[in-house]
Amino acid sequence: MSDPGRRRAVPAGRSAPGEVTRERILDAALDTLRAEGFLGTTARSIARTGGFNQALVFYHFGSVDEVLLSAVERMSQRRLDTYRGRLAEAPDLPGIVAVAREVLAEDVQRGAITVLSQLVAGAHGRVEFSRRLAASFDPWIDLVDEAVQRVLAGTGLATVVPSRDVAVAMTGTFVGVELLGQLDPESGRVEALLATLDTTAGLLQGLLALFGSASSSPAAAEASEG
Amino acid sequence: MSDPGRRRAVPAGRSAPGEVTRERILDAALDTLRAEGFLGTTARSIARTGGFNQALVFYHFGSVDEVLLSAVERMSQRRLDTYRGRLAEAPDLPGIVAVAREVLAEDVQRGAITVLSQLVAGAHGRVEFSRRLAASFDPWIDLVDEAVQRVLAGTGLATVVPSRDVAVAMTGTFVGVELLGQLDPESGRVEALLATLDTTAGLLQGLLALFGSASSSPAAAEASEG
DNA sequence: GTCTATAATACGATAGAC
DNA sequence: GTCTATCGTATTATAGAC
Structure with missing residues (x-):
């Protein structure tokens, strides 16, 4: 598991590193669920929706279930x-x-x-x-x-x-x-x-x-x- | 497509050939939906539930959607x-x-x-x-x-x-x-x-x-x- | 009508380069 | 942190033996 886990504290007003991507993944997951339904919501389709790489889903959340x-x-x-x-x-x-x-x-x-x-x-x-x-x-x-x-x-x-x-x-x-x-x-x-x-x-x-x-x-x- | 299509008339009280299997497939499809949910209901899981071969689903119904x-x-x-x-x-x-x-x-x-x-x-x-x-x-x-x-x-x-x-x-x-x-x-x-x-x-x-x-x-x- | 075998494709997840 | 490449496994569906 390459979960980033607990990260260093970040200056107020600034996002933690990777936090932007995490949010993008969550947004893309919801968009995909709306557009494709549960069956059509895979790591690959989420990545396609959000315009990022499929492996990022697993890096940041470990599994598709965890993203959803x-x-x-x-x-x-x-x-x-x-x-x-x-x-x-x-x-x-x-x-x-x-x-x-x-x-x-x-x-x-x-x-x-x-x-x-x-x-x-x-x-x-x-x-x-x-x-x-x-x-x-x-x-x-x-x-x-x-x-x-x-x-x-x-x-x-x-x-x-x-x-x-x-x-x-x-x-x-x-x-x-x-x-x-x-x-x-x-x-x-x-x-x-x-x-x-x-x-x-x-x-x-x-x-x-x-x-x-x-x-x-x-x-x-x-x-x-x- | 190897759909049996319209079949010859059958003596009253007797089942058409393959009709028994068709019914078994429909029964198995419902059982599988109940037990495994939509995601778990595949041609293979239906066949496993009913105890018949996976290819029969396609022979008799053409597609999984059609069975369901x-x-x-x-x-x-x-x-x-x-x-x-x-x-x-x-x-x-x-x-x-x-x-x-x-x-x-x-x-x-x-x-x-x-x-x-x-x-x-x-x-x-x-x-x-x-x-x-x-x-x-x-x-x-x-x-x-x-x-x-x-x-x-x-x-x-x-x-x-x-x-x-x-x-x-x-x-x-x-x-x-x-x-x-x-x-x-x-x-x-x-x-x-x-x-x-x-x-x-x-x-x-x-x-x-x-x-x-x-x-x-x-x-x-x-x-x-x- | 039922079977085995297989082609074509998509998936989750991981390894390792950068 | 993000990428490419890939392994192993599941799927739908079809070809062809019996």
Whole structure:
């Protein structure tokens, strides 16, 4: 292994030697995943995309898997920061829905969901790869979970609805719909889903308001009996 | 191309020559997709799973893609028949939900969703493969669409909710959650989702009953304004 | 219809020159 | 740190014996 390992400290404002190349490799890896899918993302295709030599992938990351995981971890972290920032500024339900729709639309357009979907599919049956990939999904599910709990708070449904499962379902929905949407890009499935989110949000708002003002209504009681 | 092409007619009750092998290959293809994922499903691994020679895949189907598409089309058709039959016997809402949960649980357990998820992921960027795979999803979305419309009928929501988009979202959700669930099989995400379906169904029932008995309520009007 | 053998190609990864 | 060259191995697909 010729991993550069821990490097000397570098003057502030200056990049560590090779750091530029590392970033280029990560960028190229994401671009390739978006354009070619998991199957088409090899050390050679990544190098072709980024315009550098194939051997650099192994010099800097040791393996293709390590590049992909590093790339998705970096992407996930960056997007998560964006989400948290915007959500903090929109504490009520309409605000949360608006932010969620807005940032999810960005993710879809940037191809972030494509990257995640492709990696998830490619992770099949590979234990260590799956473990690390799952770890980069957890903070997202946590974030959705928090938002769901905030929305449910004071509606009388907080004890009935398992918010974590709902969060998993919502996260999974975007992965699945994006995958389905790419099967037939002409169909505009993803766009339809995003557009429908507004309608659904309006509906949900009305329903939750109903539950909020009558949290021990017959419907709620009936529902909790399951 | 050494495709056997159209074959002579065969006495009823008897299989056409090579038909047994064709079926074995399709079975092996699905088993391999379940066990190894899309990446691990090659002509050689399919042959290894089924205990036959690798060259037979090309003799009978011409290419690996053709085996996979034929296999999923056969599977989709068979499952669709099962769905339709059971749904016909359960015309009301509780019945529909029960059947849906039941048959979906079967699909998950048999690995049908895994097969679909893997193929969808592997189809990325391959136009003709995607087109045919999308075609085998359409009847499913149609079926879900019909069920959604039946549930919505008479609730006053039929004109507000775009049932087709909801159907796409529901279909996509199962694909996505299944993929996410396989990232960390220990987490029991898929099982949790299915278990939660009952609770959600109960809730939904209560909500729809509410809308049904007051289809021009303030909440409904507010929701339709978006 | 099923087999063996093989051609042509792509891959991950490494060695070693610079 | 980046390059060329290469090893070993996997793949799809085909040719041809049986």
